[in-house]
Amino acid sequence: MFRDLGQMLLLLGNTVRGIPQAFRRRRAVGEQLYEIGNASLFMACMLSFFIGGVLALQGGAVLVHRGLGSQVGGLVGLSMCKELAPVMMAILIAGRIGSAMAAELGSMQAYQEVDALRTMNIHPIRYLVLPRLIAIAIALPALVIFSNIVGWLGGAFIASFNPDIAVPYATFMASLKDMVRMRDILHGLLKSFVFAIAIGTISCHHGLQTRGGPRGVGRSVTKAVTNSIVLVLLLDYILTRILLPFDA
Amino acid sequence: MNDPEPIQSQATGGLPISVRGLHMSFGAQEVLRGIDLEIKAGELFVLMGPSGSGKSVFLRQLIGLEQPTTGEVLVDGQSVTDETRHRARMAMVFQSGGLLNSLTVAENVGLYLREHRLRPPSEIARIVSEKLRLVQLPDDTSEKYPPELSGGMRKRVAIARALTMDPQLVLFDEPTSELDPLVALTVGREILRLNRQTQATTVVVTHDRDLAFGIAHRVAFLAEGRIQALGTPTEMRANPLPLLQQFLAADFTPQ
Numbered sequence: 001m002f003r004d005l006g007q008m009l010l011l012l013g014n015t016v017r018g019i020p021q022a023f024r025r026r027r028a029v030g031e032q033l034y035e036i037g038n039a040s041l042f043m044a045c046m047l048s049f050f051i052g053g054v055l056a057l058q059g060g061a062v063l064v065h066r067g068l069g070s071q072v073g074g075l076v077g078l079s080m081c082k083e084l085a086p087v088m089m090a091i092l093i094a095g096r097i098g099s100a101m102a103a104e105l106g107s108m109q110a111y112q113e114v115d116a117l118r119t120m121n122i123h124p125i126r127y128l129v130l131p132r133l134i135a136i137a138i139a140l141p142a143l144v145i146f147s148n149i150v151g152w153l154g155g156a157f158i159a160s161f162n163p164d165i166a167v168p169y170a171t172f173m174a175s176l177k178d179m180v181r182m183r184d185i186l187h188g189l190l191k192s193f194v195f196a197i198a199i200g201t202i203s204c205h206h207g208l209q210t211r212g213g214p215r216g217v218g219r220s221v222t223k224a225v226t227n228s229i230v231l232v233l234l235l236d237y238i239l240t241r242i243l244l245p246f247d248a
Numbered sequence: 249m250n251d252p253e254p255i256q257s258q259a260t261g262g263l264p265i266s267v268r269g270l271h272m273s274f275g276a277q278e279v280l281r282g283i284d285l286e287i288k289a290g291e292l293f294v295l296m297g298p299s300g301s302g303k304s305v306f307l308r309q310l311i312g313l314e315q316p317t318t319g320e321v322l323v324d325g326q327s328v329t330d331e332t333r334h335r336a337r338m339a340m341v342f343q344s345g346g347l348l349n350s351l352t353v354a355e356n357v358g359l360y361l362r363e364h365r366l367r368p369p370s371e372i373a374r375i376v377s378e379k380l381r382l383v384q385l386p387d388d389t390s391e392k393y394p395p396e397l398s399g400g401m402r403k404r405v406a407i408a409r410a411l412t413m414d415p416q417l418v419l420f421d422e423p424t425s426e427l428d429p430l431v432a433l434t435v436g437r438e439i440l441r442l443n444r445q446t447q448a449t450t451v452v453v454t455h456d457r458d459l460a461f462g463i464a465h466r467v468a469f470l471a472e473g474r475i476q477a478l479g480t481p482t483e484m485r486a487n488p489l490p491l492l493q494q495f496l497a498a499d500f501t502p503q
Contacts, residue, residue: 108348108349111344111346111349112342112343112344112345112346113346113347113348113349115308115313115340115342115346116340116342116346116347116348116406117348118313118330119311119313119333119338119339119340119346120339120359120360120363120413121330121333121364122359122360122363122364127363
Protein backbone atom coordinates (compact mmCIF):
# COMPACT_ATOMS: atom_id res chain seq x y z
CA MET A 1 0.00 0.00 0.00
CA PHE A 2 2.81 2.44 0.91
CA ARG A 3 4.61 1.59 -2.32
CA ASP A 4 1.43 2.43 -4.25
CA LEU A 5 1.11 5.68 -2.34
CA GLY A 6 4.71 6.61 -3.08
CA GLN A 7 4.27 5.79 -6.77
CA MET A 8 1.10 7.89 -6.91
CA LEU A 9 2.88 10.86 -5.36
CA LEU A 10 5.71 10.44 -7.88
CA LEU A 11 3.15 10.29 -10.69
CA LEU A 12 1.49 13.45 -9.40
CA GLY A 13 4.86 15.20 -9.04
CA ASN A 14 5.86 14.26 -12.59
CA THR A 15 2.50 15.47 -13.89
CA VAL A 16 2.79 18.79 -12.06
CA ARG A 17 6.29 19.25 -13.50
CA GLY A 18 4.76 18.81 -16.94
CA ILE A 19 2.21 21.62 -16.48
CA PRO A 20 4.32 24.11 -18.48
CA GLN A 21 3.72 21.81 -21.47
CA ALA A 22 -0.03 21.76 -20.90
CA PHE A 23 -0.71 24.25 -23.67
CA ARG A 24 0.73 21.79 -26.20
CA ARG A 25 -1.73 19.20 -24.93
CA ARG A 26 -4.76 21.52 -25.23
CA ARG A 27 -6.40 19.35 -27.89
CA ALA A 28 -6.14 16.26 -25.69
CA VAL A 29 -7.41 18.27 -22.69
CA GLY A 30 -10.39 19.41 -24.78
CA GLU A 31 -11.14 15.83 -25.85
CA GLN A 32 -11.00 14.64 -22.25
CA LEU A 33 -13.22 17.51 -21.09
CA TYR A 34 -15.76 16.59 -23.76
CA GLU A 35 -15.60 12.92 -22.70
CA ILE A 36 -16.14 13.79 -19.05
CA GLY A 37 -18.95 16.27 -19.75
CA ASN A 38 -20.63 14.02 -22.27
CA ALA A 39 -20.47 11.01 -19.99
CA SER A 40 -21.48 12.72 -16.77
CA LEU A 41 -23.53 15.89 -17.20
CA PHE A 42 -26.95 14.31 -17.66
CA MET A 43 -26.32 11.80 -14.88
CA ALA A 44 -25.00 14.58 -12.61
CA CYS A 45 -28.13 16.67 -13.19
CA MET A 46 -30.46 13.74 -12.50
CA LEU A 47 -28.58 12.77 -9.37
CA SER A 48 -28.45 16.36 -8.08
CA PHE A 49 -32.13 17.05 -8.69
CA PHE A 50 -33.14 14.04 -6.64
CA ILE A 51 -30.57 14.67 -3.90
CA GLY A 52 -31.93 18.21 -3.54
CA GLY A 53 -35.46 16.84 -3.59
CA VAL A 54 -34.78 14.20 -0.94
CA LEU A 55 -33.04 16.75 1.26
CA ALA A 56 -36.07 19.05 1.02
CA LEU A 57 -38.39 16.13 1.70
CA GLN A 58 -36.51 14.78 4.73
CA GLY A 59 -35.37 18.05 6.23
CA GLY A 60 -38.48 19.96 5.24
CA ALA A 61 -40.84 17.60 7.04
CA VAL A 62 -38.88 17.96 10.30
CA LEU A 63 -38.45 21.74 9.98
CA VAL A 64 -42.12 22.37 9.10
CA HIS A 65 -43.18 20.21 12.04
CA ARG A 66 -41.12 22.51 14.32
CA GLY A 67 -42.35 25.69 12.69
CA LEU A 68 -39.12 26.33 10.84
CA GLY A 69 -40.38 25.69 7.31
CA SER A 70 -38.96 28.96 6.05
CA GLN A 71 -35.44 27.59 6.68
CA VAL A 72 -35.69 24.64 4.27
CA GLY A 73 -33.92 26.59 1.51
CA GLY A 74 -30.93 27.25 3.74
CA LEU A 75 -30.70 23.60 4.79
CA VAL A 76 -30.80 22.33 1.20
CA GLY A 77 -28.47 25.10 -0.03
CA LEU A 78 -25.76 24.53 2.56
CA SER A 79 -25.97 20.73 2.46
CA MET A 80 -25.64 20.71 -1.31
CA CYS A 81 -22.79 23.15 -1.77
CA LYS A 82 -20.65 22.19 1.21
CA GLU A 83 -21.01 18.44 1.26
CA LEU A 84 -23.35 16.56 -0.99
CA ALA A 85 -22.54 18.06 -4.38
CA PRO A 86 -18.73 17.70 -4.05
CA VAL A 87 -18.88 14.19 -2.58
CA MET A 88 -21.65 12.79 -4.79
CA MET A 89 -20.11 14.25 -7.95
CA ALA A 90 -16.70 12.86 -6.94
CA ILE A 91 -18.20 9.38 -6.46
CA LEU A 92 -20.00 9.67 -9.80
CA ILE A 93 -16.80 10.76 -11.54
CA ALA A 94 -14.77 8.01 -9.85
CA GLY A 95 -17.23 5.44 -11.15
CA ARG A 96 -17.68 6.80 -14.64
CA ILE A 97 -14.47 8.61 -15.49
CA GLY A 98 -11.94 7.07 -13.11
CA SER A 99 -12.89 3.61 -14.34
CA ALA A 100 -12.65 4.72 -17.98
CA MET A 101 -9.22 6.28 -17.40
CA ALA A 102 -7.90 3.15 -15.69
CA ALA A 103 -9.34 0.91 -18.42
CA GLU A 104 -7.97 3.02 -21.27
CA LEU A 105 -4.48 3.38 -19.81
CA GLY A 106 -4.55 -0.27 -18.73
CA SER A 107 -5.34 -1.39 -22.29
CA MET A 108 -2.60 0.87 -23.63
CA GLN A 109 -0.17 -0.72 -21.17
CA ALA A 110 -1.33 -4.24 -22.04
CA TYR A 111 -1.07 -3.64 -25.80
CA GLN A 112 2.40 -2.07 -25.56
CA GLU A 113 1.25 1.43 -26.56
CA VAL A 114 2.88 2.90 -23.47
CA ASP A 115 6.13 1.08 -24.23
CA ALA A 116 5.96 2.37 -27.80
CA LEU A 117 5.75 5.94 -26.46
CA ARG A 118 8.79 5.32 -24.27
CA THR A 119 10.83 4.00 -27.19
CA MET A 120 10.02 7.23 -29.03
CA ASN A 121 11.14 9.17 -25.96
CA ILE A 122 7.65 10.56 -25.47
CA HIS A 123 7.04 10.86 -21.73
CA PRO A 124 3.94 8.69 -21.07
CA ILE A 125 3.00 10.73 -18.00
CA ARG A 126 3.12 14.05 -19.82
CA TYR A 127 1.47 12.60 -22.94
CA LEU A 128 -1.25 10.52 -21.29
CA VAL A 129 -1.70 11.55 -17.66
CA LEU A 130 -1.28 15.33 -17.86
CA PRO A 131 -4.29 16.03 -20.13
CA ARG A 132 -6.50 13.67 -18.14
CA LEU A 133 -5.56 15.23 -14.83
CA ILE A 134 -6.06 18.79 -16.09
CA ALA A 135 -9.41 17.86 -17.62
CA ILE A 136 -10.76 16.18 -14.50
CA ALA A 137 -9.49 19.07 -12.31
CA ILE A 138 -11.53 21.49 -14.44
CA ALA A 139 -14.53 19.23 -15.02
CA LEU A 140 -15.30 18.10 -11.48
CA PRO A 141 -15.60 21.62 -9.96
CA ALA A 142 -17.65 22.64 -13.02
CA LEU A 143 -19.98 19.67 -12.44
CA VAL A 144 -20.27 20.67 -8.78
CA ILE A 145 -21.48 24.13 -9.84
CA PHE A 146 -24.13 22.47 -12.04
CA SER A 147 -24.96 20.08 -9.26
CA ASN A 148 -25.47 22.94 -6.76
CA ILE A 149 -27.84 24.78 -9.07
CA VAL A 150 -29.85 21.70 -10.07
CA GLY A 151 -29.92 20.42 -6.49
CA TRP A 152 -31.24 23.74 -5.22
CA LEU A 153 -33.89 23.77 -7.93
CA GLY A 154 -34.82 20.17 -7.10
CA GLY A 155 -35.16 21.11 -3.43
CA ALA A 156 -37.25 24.16 -4.27
CA PHE A 157 -39.49 22.11 -6.55
CA ILE A 158 -40.19 19.43 -3.94
CA ALA A 159 -40.50 21.98 -1.12
CA SER A 160 -43.13 23.97 -2.98
CA PHE A 161 -45.14 21.11 -4.54
CA ASN A 162 -45.12 18.62 -1.67
CA PRO A 163 -48.30 19.32 0.34
CA ASP A 164 -46.63 18.32 3.66
CA ILE A 165 -43.95 20.98 3.24
CA ALA A 166 -45.56 23.60 0.99
CA VAL A 167 -42.80 26.18 1.21
CA PRO A 168 -43.17 28.66 -1.67
CA TYR A 169 -40.34 28.99 -4.17
CA ALA A 170 -39.66 32.60 -3.15
CA THR A 171 -39.40 31.67 0.55
CA PHE A 172 -37.12 28.76 -0.25
CA MET A 173 -34.79 30.95 -2.32
CA ALA A 174 -34.81 33.79 0.22
CA SER A 175 -33.68 31.39 2.94
CA LEU A 176 -31.06 29.93 0.62
CA LYS A 177 -29.68 33.38 -0.25
CA ASP A 178 -29.67 34.33 3.39
CA MET A 179 -27.74 31.30 4.62
CA VAL A 180 -25.45 30.29 1.75
CA ARG A 181 -22.40 32.53 1.43
CA MET A 182 -19.94 32.60 -1.43
CA ARG A 183 -17.38 31.15 0.99
CA ASP A 184 -19.53 28.02 1.42
CA ILE A 185 -19.67 27.49 -2.33
CA LEU A 186 -15.91 28.01 -2.63
CA HIS A 187 -15.30 25.45 0.13
CA GLY A 188 -17.22 22.89 -1.89
CA LEU A 189 -15.34 23.78 -5.05
CA LEU A 190 -11.98 23.51 -3.27
CA LYS A 191 -12.98 20.07 -1.99
CA SER A 192 -14.01 18.98 -5.46
CA PHE A 193 -10.70 20.16 -6.93
CA VAL A 194 -8.77 18.06 -4.39
CA PHE A 195 -11.07 15.08 -5.04
CA ALA A 196 -10.48 15.44 -8.78
CA ILE A 197 -6.71 15.35 -8.38
CA ALA A 198 -7.02 12.29 -6.13
CA ILE A 199 -9.34 10.42 -8.52
CA GLY A 200 -7.24 11.29 -11.57
CA THR A 201 -3.97 10.29 -9.93
CA ILE A 202 -5.31 7.01 -8.53
CA SER A 203 -7.02 6.03 -11.79
CA CYS A 204 -4.03 6.84 -13.99
CA HIS A 205 -1.68 5.10 -11.56
CA HIS A 206 -3.67 1.87 -11.54
CA GLY A 207 -4.07 2.05 -15.33
CA LEU A 208 -0.35 2.41 -15.90
CA GLN A 209 0.42 -0.35 -13.38
CA THR A 210 -1.68 -2.88 -15.32
CA ARG A 211 0.01 -6.23 -15.81
CA GLY A 212 -1.38 -9.04 -17.93
CA GLY A 213 -4.23 -8.90 -20.42
CA PRO A 214 -7.93 -8.20 -20.00
CA ARG A 215 -8.00 -9.64 -16.48
CA GLY A 216 -5.26 -7.22 -15.48
CA VAL A 217 -7.27 -4.34 -16.92
CA GLY A 218 -10.33 -5.48 -14.96
CA ARG A 219 -8.33 -5.61 -11.73
CA SER A 220 -6.94 -2.12 -12.36
CA VAL A 221 -10.41 -0.69 -12.94
CA THR A 222 -11.75 -2.22 -9.73
CA LYS A 223 -8.80 -0.91 -7.72
CA ALA A 224 -9.07 2.54 -9.29
CA VAL A 225 -12.77 2.94 -8.44
CA THR A 226 -12.71 1.49 -4.92
CA ASN A 227 -9.51 3.30 -3.88
CA SER A 228 -10.80 6.57 -5.33
CA ILE A 229 -14.07 6.39 -3.40
CA VAL A 230 -12.33 5.47 -0.15
CA LEU A 231 -9.84 8.32 -0.56
CA VAL A 232 -12.58 10.81 -1.47
CA LEU A 233 -14.43 10.04 1.77
CA LEU A 234 -11.20 10.21 3.80
CA LEU A 235 -10.18 13.50 2.20
CA ASP A 236 -13.68 14.84 2.75
CA TYR A 237 -13.32 14.39 6.48
CA ILE A 238 -9.80 15.89 6.53
CA LEU A 239 -10.79 18.89 4.41
CA THR A 240 -13.93 19.51 6.44
CA ARG A 241 -11.81 19.59 9.61
CA ILE A 242 -9.33 21.96 8.00
CA LEU A 243 -12.00 24.27 6.58
CA LEU A 244 -14.23 24.30 9.68
CA PRO A 245 -12.45 27.22 11.46
CA PHE A 246 -12.91 29.36 8.34
CA ASP A 247 -16.70 28.90 8.51
CA ALA A 248 -17.07 31.04 11.62
CA MET B 249 1.61 -2.99 -56.69
CA ASN B 250 4.87 -1.57 -58.04
CA ASP B 251 7.80 -1.07 -55.71
CA PRO B 252 7.90 2.54 -54.53
CA GLU B 253 10.82 4.82 -55.24
CA PRO B 254 13.62 4.22 -52.74
CA ILE B 255 13.82 6.98 -50.16
CA GLN B 256 17.16 8.33 -49.10
CA SER B 257 17.51 7.75 -45.37
CA GLN B 258 19.12 10.30 -43.11
CA ALA B 259 20.53 7.56 -40.92
CA THR B 260 24.27 7.59 -40.67
CA GLY B 261 24.56 3.82 -40.54
CA GLY B 262 24.06 1.36 -37.75
CA LEU B 263 25.39 1.12 -34.24
CA PRO B 264 27.25 -1.83 -32.70
CA ILE B 265 25.72 -3.58 -29.68
CA SER B 266 27.64 -5.28 -26.95
CA VAL B 267 25.86 -7.47 -24.40
CA ARG B 268 27.88 -8.58 -21.38
CA GLY B 269 26.87 -11.11 -18.74
CA LEU B 270 23.17 -10.32 -19.02
CA HIS B 271 20.98 -11.92 -16.37
CA MET B 272 17.31 -11.19 -15.87
CA SER B 273 15.07 -12.61 -13.16
CA PHE B 274 11.42 -12.06 -12.35
CA GLY B 275 11.19 -13.05 -8.69
CA ALA B 276 12.54 -16.57 -8.40
CA GLN B 277 12.27 -17.19 -12.14
CA GLU B 278 15.55 -16.64 -13.98
CA VAL B 279 14.65 -15.84 -17.60
CA LEU B 280 18.07 -14.88 -18.96
CA ARG B 281 21.04 -16.75 -17.49
CA GLY B 282 24.09 -14.94 -18.70
CA ILE B 283 24.16 -13.69 -22.28
CA ASP B 284 27.31 -12.40 -23.95
CA LEU B 285 26.87 -11.18 -27.50
CA GLU B 286 28.37 -8.76 -30.00
CA ILE B 287 26.20 -7.42 -32.84
CA LYS B 288 28.01 -5.51 -35.55
CA ALA B 289 26.99 -2.11 -36.87
CA GLY B 290 24.57 -2.49 -39.78
CA GLU B 291 24.09 -6.21 -39.19
CA LEU B 292 20.73 -7.91 -39.58
CA PHE B 293 20.75 -10.16 -36.56
CA VAL B 294 18.00 -12.65 -35.76
CA LEU B 295 17.42 -14.11 -32.33
CA MET B 296 15.47 -17.31 -32.71
CA GLY B 297 14.10 -19.64 -30.11
CA PRO B 298 11.05 -21.37 -28.74
CA SER B 299 8.20 -19.47 -27.08
CA GLY B 300 8.95 -18.45 -23.51
CA SER B 301 12.72 -18.62 -23.96
CA GLY B 302 13.20 -14.96 -23.04
CA LYS B 303 13.62 -13.48 -26.54
CA SER B 304 11.26 -10.56 -26.02
CA VAL B 305 12.71 -9.88 -22.57
CA PHE B 306 16.14 -9.72 -24.20
CA LEU B 307 14.85 -7.25 -26.78
CA ARG B 308 13.37 -5.02 -24.08
CA GLN B 309 16.78 -5.00 -22.39
CA LEU B 310 18.42 -3.91 -25.64
CA ILE B 311 16.24 -0.81 -25.88
CA GLY B 312 16.31 -0.07 -22.15
CA LEU B 313 12.62 -0.72 -21.41
CA GLU B 314 13.77 -3.03 -18.61
CA GLN B 315 16.93 -3.00 -16.55
CA PRO B 316 18.89 -6.26 -16.26
CA THR B 317 19.29 -7.96 -12.90
CA THR B 318 23.02 -8.07 -13.59
CA GLY B 319 25.15 -7.42 -16.66
CA GLU B 320 24.98 -4.62 -19.16
CA VAL B 321 23.94 -3.67 -22.67
CA LEU B 322 26.14 -1.19 -24.51
CA VAL B 323 24.98 0.48 -27.70
CA ASP B 324 27.84 2.18 -29.46
CA GLY B 325 29.81 1.78 -26.21
CA GLN B 326 27.20 3.42 -23.98
CA SER B 327 24.61 1.93 -21.67
CA VAL B 328 21.03 2.49 -22.77
CA THR B 329 19.22 5.33 -21.02
CA ASP B 330 16.38 7.60 -22.19
CA GLU B 331 18.98 10.08 -23.39
CA THR B 332 21.15 7.62 -25.30
CA ARG B 333 18.05 6.00 -26.81
CA HIS B 334 17.01 9.39 -28.10
CA ARG B 335 20.44 10.35 -29.39
CA ALA B 336 21.03 7.00 -31.05
CA ARG B 337 17.53 7.02 -32.59
CA MET B 338 16.63 3.52 -31.47
CA ALA B 339 13.26 2.28 -32.73
CA MET B 340 11.25 -0.79 -31.88
CA VAL B 341 8.42 -2.51 -33.71
CA PHE B 342 6.32 -4.32 -31.12
CA GLN B 343 4.65 -7.69 -31.52
CA SER B 344 1.22 -6.04 -31.28
CA GLY B 345 2.40 -3.06 -33.34
CA GLY B 346 2.11 -0.73 -30.35
CA LEU B 347 0.06 1.73 -32.40
CA LEU B 348 -2.01 4.26 -30.50
CA ASN B 349 -5.60 3.32 -31.22
CA SER B 350 -6.87 6.84 -30.58
CA LEU B 351 -4.73 8.26 -33.41
CA THR B 352 -5.10 7.79 -37.14
CA VAL B 353 -2.45 5.94 -39.11
CA ALA B 354 -0.96 9.26 -40.30
CA GLU B 355 -0.92 10.65 -36.76
CA ASN B 356 0.72 7.47 -35.49
CA VAL B 357 3.43 7.53 -38.14
CA GLY B 358 4.17 11.24 -37.61
CA LEU B 359 3.99 11.04 -33.81
CA TYR B 360 7.73 11.07 -33.13
CA LEU B 361 8.43 14.01 -35.44
CA ARG B 362 5.44 15.97 -34.16
CA GLU B 363 6.04 15.43 -30.45
CA HIS B 364 9.71 16.35 -30.67
CA ARG B 365 8.95 19.22 -33.08
CA LEU B 366 11.58 17.98 -35.50
CA ARG B 367 9.77 19.12 -38.65
CA PRO B 368 7.05 21.61 -39.59
CA PRO B 369 3.58 20.04 -40.04
CA SER B 370 3.67 20.20 -43.86
CA GLU B 371 6.95 18.35 -43.98
CA ILE B 372 5.72 15.78 -41.45
CA ALA B 373 2.76 15.09 -43.76
CA ARG B 374 5.15 14.56 -46.67
CA ILE B 375 7.43 12.25 -44.65
CA VAL B 376 4.45 10.24 -43.38
CA SER B 377 3.22 9.79 -46.93
CA GLU B 378 6.68 8.67 -48.08
CA LYS B 379 7.09 6.18 -45.26
CA LEU B 380 3.65 4.70 -45.89
CA ARG B 381 4.51 4.25 -49.54
CA LEU B 382 7.81 2.69 -48.54
CA VAL B 383 6.00 -0.04 -46.61
CA GLN B 384 3.54 -0.38 -49.50
CA LEU B 385 0.42 0.83 -47.74
CA PRO B 386 -2.23 2.46 -49.93
CA ASP B 387 -2.83 6.20 -49.56
CA ASP B 388 -6.34 5.77 -48.19
CA THR B 389 -4.87 4.00 -45.15
CA SER B 390 -3.56 7.21 -43.63
CA GLU B 391 -6.90 8.43 -42.26
CA LYS B 392 -7.93 5.07 -40.85
CA TYR B 393 -7.58 4.08 -37.21
CA PRO B 394 -5.47 1.04 -36.22
CA PRO B 395 -8.45 -1.15 -35.23
CA GLU B 396 -9.73 -0.80 -38.82
CA LEU B 397 -6.56 -2.41 -40.23
CA SER B 398 -5.54 -6.03 -40.64
CA GLY B 399 -2.69 -7.45 -38.55
CA GLY B 400 -0.25 -7.21 -41.45
CA MET B 401 -1.17 -3.61 -42.17
CA ARG B 402 -0.74 -2.67 -38.51
CA LYS B 403 2.74 -4.23 -38.53
CA ARG B 404 3.63 -2.22 -41.63
CA VAL B 405 2.33 0.99 -40.07
CA ALA B 406 4.50 0.25 -37.04
CA ILE B 407 7.50 -0.22 -39.35
CA ALA B 408 6.69 3.09 -41.08
CA ARG B 409 6.49 4.81 -37.69
CA ALA B 410 9.87 3.40 -36.70
CA LEU B 411 11.35 4.61 -39.97
CA THR B 412 10.34 8.23 -39.36
CA MET B 413 12.95 8.25 -36.61
CA ASP B 414 15.65 7.49 -39.21
CA PRO B 415 16.88 4.94 -36.70
CA GLN B 416 20.40 3.64 -36.38
CA LEU B 417 19.09 0.63 -34.51
CA VAL B 418 15.74 -1.07 -35.18
CA LEU B 419 14.34 -3.88 -33.09
CA PHE B 420 11.53 -6.14 -34.28
CA ASP B 421 9.60 -8.28 -31.82
CA GLU B 422 7.98 -11.26 -33.56
CA PRO B 423 7.26 -9.29 -36.75
CA THR B 424 5.51 -12.17 -38.50
CA SER B 425 3.44 -13.57 -35.66
CA GLU B 426 -0.31 -13.74 -36.36
CA LEU B 427 0.31 -13.17 -40.09
CA ASP B 428 -0.51 -15.51 -42.94
CA PRO B 429 2.52 -16.82 -44.88
CA LEU B 430 2.12 -14.35 -47.76
CA VAL B 431 1.92 -11.28 -45.53
CA ALA B 432 4.73 -12.69 -43.38
CA LEU B 433 6.84 -12.96 -46.53
CA THR B 434 6.09 -9.31 -47.39
CA VAL B 435 7.01 -8.13 -43.90
CA GLY B 436 10.22 -10.20 -43.98
CA ARG B 437 11.18 -8.66 -47.32
CA GLU B 438 10.47 -5.18 -45.93
CA ILE B 439 12.85 -5.80 -43.03
CA LEU B 440 15.55 -7.03 -45.37
CA ARG B 441 15.11 -4.14 -47.77
CA LEU B 442 15.09 -1.55 -45.01
CA ASN B 443 18.26 -2.96 -43.52
CA ARG B 444 19.95 -2.71 -46.92
CA GLN B 445 18.67 0.80 -47.60
CA THR B 446 19.27 2.39 -44.22
CA GLN B 447 22.23 0.32 -43.01
CA ALA B 448 20.66 0.49 -39.55
CA THR B 449 21.59 -2.32 -37.19
CA THR B 450 18.54 -4.56 -37.17
CA VAL B 451 17.70 -7.09 -34.47
CA VAL B 452 14.75 -9.40 -35.08
CA VAL B 453 13.30 -11.71 -32.47
CA THR B 454 11.23 -14.56 -33.86
CA HIS B 455 10.35 -18.22 -33.65
CA ASP B 456 9.69 -18.23 -37.39
CA ARG B 457 12.50 -20.39 -38.83
CA ASP B 458 11.82 -19.39 -42.43
CA LEU B 459 12.05 -15.70 -41.58
CA ALA B 460 15.23 -16.18 -39.53
CA PHE B 461 17.08 -18.11 -42.23
CA GLY B 462 15.64 -15.99 -45.03
CA ILE B 463 16.81 -12.56 -43.88
CA ALA B 464 19.56 -12.89 -41.27
CA HIS B 465 23.24 -12.18 -41.62
CA ARG B 466 23.68 -14.12 -38.39
CA VAL B 467 21.27 -16.11 -36.25
CA ALA B 468 21.46 -16.86 -32.54
CA PHE B 469 19.44 -19.65 -30.94
CA LEU B 470 18.19 -18.79 -27.46
CA ALA B 471 16.86 -21.55 -25.24
CA GLU B 472 16.78 -22.12 -21.50
CA GLY B 473 17.92 -18.53 -20.94
CA ARG B 474 21.20 -18.91 -22.82
CA ILE B 475 22.52 -18.45 -26.35
CA GLN B 476 22.91 -22.10 -27.35
CA ALA B 477 24.22 -21.55 -30.88
CA LEU B 478 25.35 -18.64 -33.03
CA GLY B 479 26.33 -18.39 -36.68
CA THR B 480 25.29 -17.68 -40.23
CA PRO B 481 22.10 -19.39 -41.46
CA THR B 482 24.22 -22.04 -43.22
CA GLU B 483 26.28 -22.70 -40.10
CA MET B 484 23.16 -22.92 -37.97
CA ARG B 485 21.49 -25.45 -40.25
CA ALA B 486 24.59 -27.62 -39.99
CA ASN B 487 24.92 -27.22 -36.22
CA PRO B 488 24.36 -30.63 -34.58
CA LEU B 489 23.15 -29.21 -31.25
CA PRO B 490 20.17 -31.46 -30.31
CA LEU B 491 18.02 -28.58 -28.94
CA LEU B 492 18.51 -26.60 -32.15
CA GLN B 493 17.96 -29.55 -34.46
CA GLN B 494 14.81 -30.49 -32.56
CA PHE B 495 13.57 -26.88 -32.99
CA LEU B 496 14.42 -26.82 -36.70
CA ALA B 497 12.95 -30.24 -37.44
CA ALA B 498 9.64 -29.71 -35.68
CA ASP B 499 6.73 -30.03 -38.12
CA PHE B 500 3.29 -31.58 -38.45
CA THR B 501 4.33 -34.59 -40.53
CA PRO B 502 2.56 -37.69 -39.04
CA GLN B 503 5.00 -39.97 -37.21
